[in-house]
Amino acid sequence: MEHEATPVQPFGLLLEPKQSLDNLCDLDIDHLRELVRREHLIVLRGFHTFQDAESFANYCERWGRISIWPFGKVLELIEQENPEDHIFDNNYVPLHWDGMYRPEIPEFQMFHCVRAPLAQHGGRTTFSNTVIALREASAHDRSLWHKVTGHYQRKMEFYDSKTVSPVIASHPDRGFSVIRYNEPPSEKNGHRFVNPPVLSFSGIEVDELEEFHSSLRNALYAPASFYAHEWRVGDVVIADNYTLLHGREAFVTRSPRHLRRVHVLGNPPYVNPGLVSHQ
């Protein structure tokens, strides 16, 4: 089966079938895996996809070993009434990497859009390409970021963990530098941020912290390194979690937003080097 490939700006690749409703499962997975490693993000749009969570998980299993959470293989990302965590709120989610609080860090994030927010309702998933952010940064900013180590603590329904990571780290397989950073949440537009993590940053003086966060945030959200995916029903997005950071825009409450997400581990699985404690 053939497909059309179009670059996504500023990074990533959009793949669409030449004939509508070709089956996504028929695409060559070794080829797609190479594309994700090279481009860091692919969007598969217009294909015949998955009827339910189980068939999505079965497909993801063909990519590699799935990381099993307390809830199983598939996270159902749907806004909840009175959420106990920001993940299930309609608020924004700051940039972070997945698995930072887990024993193993997944290589691939697999998303399937079951229901998409209405137009102008927000809810895009945000991605920052940290290789581009590092490449575009000034030597001054890079050397500031190099000094810093992040200390993160988060307790929620699925874990209670502490992790420590240098802000500039090495890609686990390929050796190039990547940024590992959980952006401190802000209370935007008076919307309370539910269950924030406890974050601290060491390695620089207290009076350098503001410059550190603002320069890093500017680099990660710069047009050259930042992509926000506006969902359409049926979209499948596969992202390189070793290289990108991601988050979410706020969305209008009760806008129909339902994403399914699966974590696929690398081969061999990447044991989280920063995990201090986990339960």
Ligand SMILES: [Fe+2]
């Ligand atoms: Fe995440």
